[in-house]
Amino acid sequence: MISRGIEKWKKLEEEAREIRRSEADWNFIESQPPKIRAALKFYVETGDLYVASRIADMSIEEFNDLRKRAGIPNVC
Amino acid sequence: MSAEEFAIADTCFLIDWASWRQRDLLFRLFKTVFVPELVIREIKSERTVEWVASSLSSGSLSLFTETPDIISFARDLVERSKLFPVRGIDLPEAICLAAGRMRNYVVITENRGALMAADFIEELSGVKVWRSLELIAEGLRRKLIKGDPRKVFAEYEMDTGHRFPRKDLEVMLHELEGEN
Numbered sequence: 588m589i590s591r592g593i594e595k596w597k598k599l600e601e602e603a604r605e606i607r608r609s610e611a612d613w614n615f616i617e618s619q620p621p622k623i624r625a626a627l628k629f630y631v632e633t634g635d636l637y638v639a640s641r642i643a644d645m646s647i648e649e650f651n652d653l654r655k656r657a658g659i660p661n662v663c
Numbered sequence: 664m665s666a667e668e669f670a671i672a673d674t675c676f677l678i679d680w681a682s683w684r685q686r687d688l689l690f691r692l693f694k695t696v697f698v699p700e701l702v703i704r705e706i707k708s709e710r711t712v713e714w715v716a717s718s719l720s721s722g723s724l725s726l727f728t729e730t731p732d733i734i735s736f737a738r739d740l741v742e743r744s745k746l747f748p749v750r751g752i753d754l755p756e757a758i759c760l761a762a763g764r765m766r767n768y769v770v771i772t773e774n775r776g777a778l779m780a781a782d783f784i785e786e787l788s789g790v791k792v793w794r795s796l797e798l799i800a801e802g803l804r805r806k807l808i809k810g811d812p813r814k815v816f817a818e819y820e821m822d823t824g825h826r827f828p829r830k831d832l833e834v835m836l837h838e839l840e841g842e843n
Contacts (some may be wrong), residue, residue, distance in 0.1 A: 595781050596749050599828065603775070606826060634775055636675050636793040637753050640705075647674045647705040659747060660826035663794055 600634075603662035607631045612658035626650065627657050634662060669726060670769040670793075671697040674705045679773055680795060681711040685815070688802045690723035697727035697768060701755050703746040736760045737761040740787070742748055744780045752776040763790040771798065773825070795819060796827050800835050804842065812839045 614656055616627045626643035630636065630650075640650035654661070670693045672680075674681070677698065689696055698715070703726070706712055718724040729737075737757035744751035752764050756777040763770035763781075769791045770777065781792040793801075799815060802808040808815060816832060819825060 588842065593749055593783070596775075596782070600750065600775065602828070627781055633750065635750065635753075636774070637755055646707050648678045648707045648711060651675075651678050652708070655824040660820075660824055661675070661773060662826045662828060663675075663778075 604632060606662050607634065607659050610642055610658055611662055614657075615657050623653070627654065627659070630654055631659055636661070668694040669697065669766070671699070671759045671762045671766075672702065673699075673756045673770075673772045673774060673777065675756075675773040676771050677702060677715070678706065678711060678793065679825050681706075682823045683713050683793075683795075683819050684822055685808055685818075686714065688808050689798065690718065691807045692801060692805075693716055693769070695722060695725045696771070697725050697762065698791055699727045699729055699755070699758050699762075701729070701758065703733060705755075716787075727762065728788050732804045733758060733761045733765060734819065736765065740780060743784050743786075747779070747783050747841060749779050750776045752780045756780075760790060760792075761785070763792070771795075795823075795825065796831060796835055800839060803839055812836055819820075 611631050616624055619627060623643050626639045629642055630639035636647055636651060640647045643650050645653070680689065704768060706715055715724060719726065737754055740757040740760055741752055741754055756772055756774045759770045759772060760777060760780060762768050764787055771793050773794055778792055781787045781790055799819060803812050803815065816827060820827065
């Protein structure tokens with residue numbers, strides 16, 4: 588099992604966020620309709636696939652395919 | 664029942680894992696992997712639906728119907744996770760964690776919130792939570808899959824669009840190399 592302190596988790600979250608931000612295809616993201624664009628940006632910031640899929644009004648799998656097309660890695 | 668015999672998978676994990684060329688490793692690690700009904704509702708592609716349906720048919724996957732006690736505990740976990748200054752969890756992954764606690768299943772997830780919740784919430788102390796990183800490493804350790812570990816992890820990243828945290832990956836590779 589993985590065991591870390593809160594500060595370590597915060598640091599890991601920030602590192603993961605930076606990876607998502609830097610690898611995302613921002614031209615693709617900005618070209619999407621508003622709801623999809625907002626969901627992709629939410630995912631870049633949080634890495635939360637479930638909530639992002641609800642924002643986009645998609646199933647989790649449909650949103651997961653979209654995040655791959657947007658070049659956003661799932662960091663975990 | 665031994666924890667290693669049963670696992671429960673959340674959607675984020677299953678969808679990623681289904682894209683991997685060696686995805687059937689999962690069924691050599693566990694007697695069966697439970698899939699909550701909530702998860703089944705989230706899969707749509709022909710590739711994933713066919714894999715899940717055939718695995719349910721063979722018994723490698725089993726449907727997990729959420730009971731009121733599991734849902735109630737899961738809702739408690741969602742609320743408690745929001746008390747910490749880090750990302751919380753939502754009901755789908757909370758159901759897996761609740762089942763991990765109440766049924767002694769290994770929880771398999773790619774959700775950071777679930778990893779953090781298992782770390783901070785006292786009631787989840789002792790629940791085994793594995794990512795694909797730990798699952799693949801276990802497969803390599805038990806020689807259920809073969810090949811250069813670096814290449815195996817790289818193929819997983821390539822197939823799924825997943826990214827292992829570099830430090831965690833290096834620690835795991837170091838451990839695996841030390842064992843050989």
